[in-house]
Amino acid sequence: MAYNDFRVRSTEPLALALGWFSIVLGAVEIAAPSRLARLVGADDTESTRSTLRAFGAREIAAGIAILSQPDRARWLWSRVGGDALDLAWLGRAMTRESSETDRLGMAATAVAGVTALDVIAAQRLGREKQPSRRNDTAPVRVEQVVTINRSVEELYRFWRDFGNFPHFMRHIKHIEVLDNRRSHWTAKAPAGMSVHWDAEIVQDHEGEWIAWRSLPGSQVEHYGSVRFVAAPGARGTEVRVQMEYKPPAGRVGRVIAMLFGEEPEQQIREDLRRFKALMETGEIPLSDGPGLWRAAQPAKRAEQIRSYAGVSE
């Protein structure tokens, strides 16, 4: 979902800038503590210099952490903690008679400004990292295409029977065809739960395309369509599928979002790959080690592999 990606990345430039700022400041604190102490108006004593060097090491560590994981709020919060230490140190320096309070005040103002930026960035990253919130109402919209070495008619006929969907659509547990247009869908949800809705066919052009949608008032708003076009030069049939799921707010919405995980495009693509294999070969090939979940060894129970692959007989 490009939309969500955009939002995830929107705070990253700020986080990266703060990361680089940490590293540069840290380097100055370590390399030139005397000059920095004079610049901010503090006493240039051995204890000041060693404090600044320690602060420098802390800044560099925070900077590296942020640059390597700019999407983690945690590292920005560590910067906020560091800012607090800086401010405390500047405050203590002000109480010394030999200090230049004007300069220290300016330094404290600058640190407070950076602290504000750190807090904003950390909070925004924290929000963006909670998928349940960002996926609640965002519709899942997917378009995928595959070429299958079978005739338009054959593919159309198989697809027109919605009862076939669970053979290749991994997130669909069962579809009961109620009549020529209407069907009852049961989708798999995490922890053995399921989500139900009724759908009806709204367009049906034989050998061309089929479109369907959930009935008004369903738990889940769902649209889908499939088009079949003969590929040039007897290369089979191009099958183009569009699907949209609009999860409601709240718990059911979160369940729907989890059905598709982070990559709904990929899931529908895999569904179409299974559809292709089923139509071309009559079966869906099964890996001994599906994905990277388990080693490529024979399974103790054959059903294990089938369930990993999401294939129903």
Added chain:
Amino acid sequence: MRATCWMGTRHIEVDHVPDPKILSAGDAIVKITSTAICGSDLHLYNGFIPSMKRGDVMGHEFMGEVVEVGKGVQNLRAGDRVVVPFPIACGHCSQCEREMYSLCENSNPNAWMAEKLWGYSPCGIYGYSHMLGGYAGGQAEYARVPFADVNPLKVPDSLDDEQVLFLSDIFPTGYMAAEACGIQPGDTIAVFGCGPVGQFAIKSAYMLGAERVIAIDRFPYRLRIARERAGADTINYEECDIFDALEEMTGGRGPDHCIDCVGLEGHAPGMHGAYDKMKTVMMLETDRPVALRQAILACRSGGTVSVAGVYGGFIDKFPMGAVVNRSLTIKSGQTHVQRYMRPLLKRIQNGEIDPRFVITHRMNLSDAAEGYDMFSNKEDDCLKIVMKP
């Protein structure tokens, strides 16, 4: 059953794992009678191919006896003696219909991983990473063979295992690489790398009408086998410059075609080799294409560079200028083994070739770890290891 398991880079163990079962109607179970370690298994062993998982069963060169078939299998029955080709093909997709079996569009259930690296996915391969299907391999007592109607080749009892085992990979692989050169009478072919595939490429080039084959390696025992058993002239690249030697041996023309049977772990003396070694160690390059670069530079203008060696990812300093300005053709591909099994079986039956000439070691499956070590380090003049479960 016992199976050869990848436990990490340069770490192989023979372990007990569950016996394979029929998972789909088109599957067969083969009781393995002979299996071999392939040079390309060494790329897995040395950790060059991504998406291996601890415990993966290795091996893609195997044969045996069918002990069980799924209810959809028509062409095979229990008791049949078969050689299993390493690429898994469905037999029904557009690529299979074009006999481009290693490009089968259906046999890699983990195609999405390969698509991330290569754009599109090739076929699934036994025991060759999750990216290529996550199939359990054949260096084991049993293997599950998907699409059993399409893939295994029944072999006659008159030929023993060792005569037909290499139809599973290295003989067709060497043959396809030679065939890709479009050899004409009078042609000189340079074969880079005298491992088992290189040896079969030499033999195949002669079968296809080459006048002369020049084989290149750095191990004297491999060059000796190329000379004495495959009939090649040889160059040891540690003793002379490959380009100069080939130029000199071909009257200044360069070999008409070059075949790279080395792949991604090539070696070269001096700076050239050190450059890629350093870059791969620093993860700035995935493959060391030293043989490929040399083959391109050495090839006669207008010739073909046929690549049988395995490359996995990205290479540096590719001499594209030589390819464009000298009208070179580059041909490659994982072998479409199913296309070559029957004609090559016939050549074996006719006595045109005895594939046993590459075998140097025979051992029990239980000693697979030693076998990998020996083959990888080129110890004991090791060229090809055949294992019996």
